[in-house]
Amino acid sequence: MEDSNQSFSNDFLDDTIASLIERQNSSFPSAIVIGGGISGLAAARVLRDASFKVILLESRDRFGGRIHTDYSFGCPVDMGASWLHGVCNENPLAPLIRSLGLTLYRTSGDNSVLYDHDLESYALYDMDGNKVQQQMVIEVGDIFKRILKETEKVRDEHTNDMSVLQAISIVLDRYPELRQEGIAHEVLQWYICRMEAWFAVDADMISLKCWDQEHVLSGGHGLMVQGYDPVIKALSKDIDIRLNHRVTKISNGCNKVMVSVEDGRSFVADAAIVTVPVGILKANLIQFEPKLPEWKLAAISEIGVGNENKIALEFDRVFWPNVELLGVVAPTSYACGYFLNLHKATGHPVLVYMAAGRFAYDLEKLSDESAANFAMLQLKKMFPDATEPVQYLVSRWGTDPNSLGCYSYDVVGMPGDLYERLRAPLGNLFFGGEAVSMDHQGSVHGAYSAGVMAAQNCQRHVLKKLGNLNLEKLQLVNLSDEILETAFPLQISRM
Numbered sequence: 471m472e473d474s475n476q477s478f479s480n481d482f483l484d485d486t487i488a489s490l491i492e493r494q495n496s497s498f499p500s501a502i503v504i505g506g507g508i509s510g511l512a513a514a515r516v517l518r519d520a521s522f523k524v525i526l527l528e529s530r531d532r533f534g535g536r537i538h539t540d541y542s543f544g545c546p547v548d549m550g551a552s553w554l555h556g557v558c559n560e561n562p563l564a565p566l567i568r569s570l571g572l573t574l575y576r577t578s579g580d581n582s583v584l585y586d587h588d589l590e591s592y593a594l595y596d597m598d599g600n601k602v603q604q605q606m607v608i609e610v611g612d613i614f615k616r617i618l619k620e621t622e623k624v625r626d627e628h629t630n631d632m633s634v635l636q637a638i639s640i641v642l643d644r645y646p647e648l649r650q651e652g653i654a655h656e657v658l659q660w661y662i663c664r665m666e667a668w669f670a671v672d673a674d675m676i677s678l679k680c681w682d683q684e685h686v687l688s689g690g691h692g693l694m695v696q697g698y699d700p701v702i703k704a705l706s707k708d709i710d711i712r713l714n715h716r717v718t719k720i721s722n723g724c725n726k727v728m729v730s731v732e733d734g735r736s737f738v739a740d741a742a743i744v745t746v747p748v749g750i751l752k753a754n755l756i757q758f759e760p761k762l763p764e765w766k767l768a769a770i771s772e773i774g775v776g777n778e779n780k781i782a783l784e785f786d787r788v789f790w791p792n793v794e795l796l797g798v799v800a801p802t803s804y805a806c807g808y809f810l811n812l813h814k815a816t817g818h819p820v821l822v823y824m825a826a827g828r829f830a831y832d833l834e835k836l837s838d839e840s841a842a843n844f845a846m847l848q849l850k851k852m853f854p855d856a857t858e859p860v861q862y863l864v865s866r867w868g869t870d871p872n873s874l875g876c877y878s879y880d881v882v883g884m885p886g887d888l889y890e891r892l893r894a895p896l897g898n899l900f901f902g903g904e905a906v907s908m909d910h911q912g913s914v915h916g917a918y919s920a921g922v923m924a925a926q927n928c929q930r931h932v933l934k935k936l937g938n939l940n941l942e943k944l945q946l947v948n949l950s951d952e953i954l955e956t957a958f959p960l961q962i963s964r965m
């Protein structure tokens with residue numbers, strides 16, 4: 471490790487980090503944050519506010535990661551995360567959202583994972599364009615709840631985990647009267663499609679043991695009307711972010727961590743925090759020196775990563791009803807589809823087609839134009855007179871080499887200690903990112919908290935290690951404490 475500084479390029483030695491290399495026992499502690507999504511930005515802020523010298527290395531030419539608000543329609547369209555799950559003061563992001571004065575459009579009340587949209591805000595259609603009676607949507611929704619309730623008994627009867635789909639099939643064999651026919655069957659498939667969208671995988675991969683174990687924050691689900699971008703911008707303020715810096719190797723020594731990027735340059739600091747998506751770790755795109763221990767590698771391989779994609783369509787006028795969600799029901803959950811009506815929440819004539827699981831991967835095989843055409847075919851099933859879109863946007867989270875998936879999920883048979891192993895530090899190396907969140911994996915607020923926690927652990931570790939440092943120089947500021955001081959109410963609307 472000591473000799474490694476010699477491999478630095480000369481021009482880099484003149485850069486700010488060079489001072490970190492030269493600092494031995496004096497000056498400020500230093501850290502490198504890898505990945506500029508919300509988790510990495512939160513981690514960098516905590517350390518910066520604690521007077522650490524921080525540098526953030528980000529592989530893309532933008533920061534924000536799986537939060538990506540696109541403005542090419544002239545209005546904010548979130549192609550990654552768009553909801554705040556848990557519109558309540560306990561949400562760790564609430565203080566920041568409040569202080570920025572951002573508006574949330576609540577799409578559901580308090581009701582659990584499966585109903586991030588209230589039933590009255592749906593309009594469902596069959597493949598022939600006939601509107602499904604709302605009464606049927608409500609009745610089948612109740613039947614779906616009953617089926618899921620019965621799967622709890624199946625869970626209690628089996629020591630081994632199984633998929634939710636397998637459990638549903640056991641319940642339907644036991645209670646044939648719960649089976650649905652015709653359109654009612656298609657509506658049931660639509661509910662399964664919505665469940666698959668939440669976990670971003672097909673129902674045959676959702677763990678029966680884990681699916682409802684998440685502690686969902688209260689307050690329902692709220693769309694970020696101005697997009698998530700202002701949150702990301704606020705967190706990034708004054709952080710030394712190096713874009714187009716793809717990390718390829720992390721050398722974790724006794725005293726320092728050296729992080730190398732694609733073009734051969736290296737950065738050295740007292741500690742580093744890895745916040746890249748778990749899909750990147752699974753694909754072994756970063757080399758670790760020494761190699762990660764077996765228990766860490768096993769945790770990375772045992773966690774699931776799902777996929778979700780969006781096709782955003784901008785129109786010159788609104789030709790659809792004033793509901794939040796437009797859905798097409800079909801004989802299989804794979805063939806069901808739905809559009810989020812952004813016009814209801816934001817006033818802009820934009821529909822966002824959303825696809826999850828295997829279907830999301832299949833969509834990525836199409837060109838952008840074919841994907842948009844596919845979404846239009848779905849739309850025309852509901853509205854034969856639909857006009858062509860003025861513009862469209864297509865996401866590819868599954869094959870994007872900076873994400874390789876949309877967010878993590880619990881696989882069938884997931885070991886109980888998986889998350890502890892994922893987040894466990896290794897010497898001077900700490901782990902953040904949505905997948906290591908304590909309670910809210912797969913979410914923006916979970917990723918944020920995981921970044922804050924990794925930074926606080928890193929801060930403690932480094933300060934302990936540098937025991938001879940003049941600690942009075944350091945301002946031990948907690949990011950959330952600082953923001954909490956500005957207490958504005960959350961702005962929530964529903965038109």
Ligand SMILES: Cc1cc2nc3c(=O)[nH]c(=O)nc-3n(C[C@H](O)[C@H](O)[C@H](O)COP(=O)(O)OP(=O)(O)OC[C@H]3O[C@@H](n4cnc5c(N)ncnc54)[C@H](O)[C@@H]3O)c2cc1C
Binds near residue numbers: 746
């Ligand atoms: C389509 C979609 C919809 C979603 N909807 C919601 C929602 O409505 N609500 C919600 O709460 N959550 C939602 N999520 C999940 C949420 O977006 C994520 O949990 C969260 O943004 C993850 O943040 P992160 O910082 O952990 O990871 P990321 O945002 O992925 O940040 C990691 C960063 O690391 C960078 N990186 C990758 N490899 C390297 C490398 N080798 N070197 C340097 N940098 C690298 C990436 O470019 C990225 O910027 C959604 C996600 C997707 C994809």
